[in-house]
Amino acid sequence: MAKKEYAFYPGCSSQLKASASNYLTSVNSMCEKLDVKLTEIPDWNCCGASVGYAEGGELPRLAINARNFALAETHLPGQDIVATCAACWLGSRETKERLDHTSQLMKETNEALAAAGLNYKGDVNIRHMVEVLIEDIGYDGIKKPVVKPLEGLKFAGYIGCQTNRPFGIAGESFENPKYLDQMVETLGGEAMTSYDQKVTCCGGALAFSEPEKSQKQIKDIIESAYDSGAQMLVTPCPLCQANTEVYQSEINKKYGTKFNMPVLYYSQLMTVAYGGSIKEAGLDGQLIRAEALEKICGK
Amino acid sequence: MTTANQNAVERYRNNFLKEVEANVEEGDMVKMCMQCGVCAGSCPLGPHWEHSPQKIFMMIRAGKREEVLSSDSMWMCTSCYNCIVRCPRQLPITHIMHGLANYAHRLGLAPKGQPTREFGTLFWNNLVKKGRVNELTLTIGHYFKDGIAAGIKTGLAMQAVGLGMVKAKRLNPMEIFGGHAVKDLKGFHAMVAKAQEIEAKKKGFTA
Ligand code: SF4
Numbered sequence: 297m298a299k300k301e302y303a304f305y306p307g308c309s310s311q312l313k314a315s316a317s318n319y320l321t322s323v324n325s326m327c328e329k330l331d332v333k334l335t336e337i338p339d340w341n342c343c344g345a346s347v348g349y350a351e352g353g354e355l356p357r358l359a360i361n362a363r364n365f366a367l368a369e370t371h372l373p374g375q376d377i378v379a380t381c382a383a384c385w386l387g388s389r390e391t392k393e394r395l396d397h398t399s400q401l402m403k404e405t406n407e408a409l410a411a412a413g414l415n416y417k418g419d420v421n422i423r424h425m426v427e428v429l430i431e432d433i434g435y436d437g438i439k440k441p442v443v444k445p446l447e448g449l450k451f452a453g454y455i456g457c458q459t460n461r462p463f464g465i466a467g468e469s470f471e472n473p474k475y476l477d478q479m480v481e482t483l484g485g486e487a488m489t490s491y492d493q494k495v496t497c498c499g500g501a502l503a504f505s506e507p508e509k510s511q512k513q514i515k516d517i518i519e520s521a522y523d524s525g526a527q528m529l530v531t532p533c534p535l536c537q538a539n540t541e542v543y544q545s546e547i548n549k550k551y552g553t554k555f556n557m558p559v560l561y562y563s564q565l566m567t568v569a570y571g572g573s574i575k576e577a578g579l580d581g582q583l584i585r586a587e588a589l590e591k592i593c594g595k
Numbered sequence: 596m597t598t599a600n601q602n603a604v605e606r607y608r609n610n611f612l613k614e615v616e617a618n619v620e621e622g623d624m625v626k627m628c629m630q631c632g633v634c635a636g637s638c639p640l641g642p643h644w645e646h647s648p649q650k651i652f653m654m655i656r657a658g659k660r661e662e663v664l665s666s667d668s669m670w671m672c673t674s675c676y677n678c679i680v681r682c683p684r685q686l687p688i689t690h691i692m693h694g695l696a697n698y699a700h701r702l703g704l705a706p707k708g709q710p711t712r713e714f715g716t717l718f719w720n721n722l723v724k725k726g727r728v729n730e731l732t733l734t735i736g737h738y739f740k741d742g743i744a745a746g747i748k749t750g751l752a753m754q755a756v757g758l759g760m761v762k763a764k765r766l767n768p769m770e771i772f773g774g775h776a777v778k779d780l781k782g783f784h785a786m787v788a789k790a791q792e793i794e795a796k797k798k799g800f801t802a
């Protein structure tokens with residue numbers, strides 16, 4: 297099978313020693329096993345995330361996203377842009393849609409890009425890593441490298457908002473997307489299909505600015521995972537991951553709960569099932585260690 | 596009153612809907628709302644919205660300019676996109692909420708000290724500086740926004756979390772001295788400045 301190649305947009309949280317650096321580590325390990333080649337878009341910049349709107353406005357946000365497109369078009373022509381972060385993917389796709397549909401904004405964006413010596417032609421295609429896995433690799437392809445099935449491990453698939461709405465993954469419903477469960481099963485684990493907070497909002501960026509209000513959301517998300525019988529949460533989104541993992545101790549203090557549930561990325565599960573080490577799977581980056589998974593690595 | 600706000604008041608007189616259509620991101624879609632109320636029950640922080648999106652759209656049509664632009668409600672939007680996928684008229688509600696918040700912020704009418712307004716501003720300024728977000732200065736800036744005493748208090752409360760992140764190699768204390776950045780910072784800054792200039796001219800933010 298020929299190597300599949302993509303223009304990679306890792307995003308700020310995936311950088312070395314940033315909050316989702318363990319996501320990137322596991323994505324790299326996973327892609328190696330799947331014969332997928334990711335080439336970083338040279339000199340990419342931040343997508344603006346959702347909360348950038350207050351000061352950023354519309355055109356500056358479009359321009360920063362279009363800068364990444366222009367760089368990809370120039371340096372990695374013909375390759376789809378792949379993002380691992382939900383907000384990066386969403387910000388990029390929204391920008392692309394807006395520019396495709398409104399020629400005036402396309403004109404103004406290119407005026408701004410010209411100040412950086414760049415130009416965006418309108419040719420890029422933007423995808424999430426999960427789309428690449430499901431659509432280009434397929435569940436059979438995901439299964440092939442499995443050497444250590446995740447037998448006996450119970451996962452609640454927490455998808456959250458921005459990988460799900462408004463674009464979502466083709467063929468999945470907004471209310472009950474099933475791909476994450478299917479991925480877990482493909483890797484030999486058990487997906488808790490009764491988990492009912494799959495698409496609940498974790499508060500997003502408001503976990504910083506409105507901590508009390510957001511932690512109430514997070515409490516529901518974790519509580520329901522325990523109720524479903526899950527040992528761990530698995531998610532495709534770095535902000536969901538950080539919010540649901542980091543604030544468990546705060547919630548315990550406030551509500552007297554005893555939450556201590558590991559929160560993993562799908563790519564970490566895949567790396568472990570593919571025989572990767574604790575380090576390769578980024579499991580050493582968990583605040584709440586996933587001992588059950590580490591045990592499989594040690595086998 | 597800021598000059599931009601004064602200009603807008605004079606220019607649009609009693610037609611707030613027209614003002615929103617011209618100056619707010621995706622504002623031209625507001626008139627498509629049929630007041631079905633579906634979006635009103637969609638927001639995760641719903642109980643904290645004094646005016647639901649449905650109500651805000653009604654108020655825009657009723658010309659309640661001050662009330663809308665000084666509202667705290669849009670700032671409660673978590674960008675969950677529940678509303679967008681449910682609205683029968685396909686209003687880009689999330690973007691209109693962001694657009695209204697940004698417009699109110701630019702005109703100086705948004706509530707002072709609104710935490711998401713402050714955090715959002717901090718976030719944008721942080722990313723513009725280097726082209727990439729520096730999570731450490733962002734966090735520190737956020738906890739110290741109310742002054743040193745309050746910052747130390749919140750900072751202490753979050754210290755265990757912060758140290759845990761450092762230990763897990765997911766927060767780099769060295770980032771306070773710089774951290775990640777784009778290489779072509781000059782080009783990046785020139786581009787952002789140009790985009791801001793075009794937008795300000797279009798939306799009347801420059802006097
Ligand atoms: S769901 Fe759409 S049409 Fe219905 S009230 Fe909300 S914005 Fe208006």
Ligand code: SF4
Nearest residue numbers: 638672673675676678
């Ligand atoms: S995106 Fe914003 S406005 Fe829409 S449902 Fe979510 S919080 Fe409410």
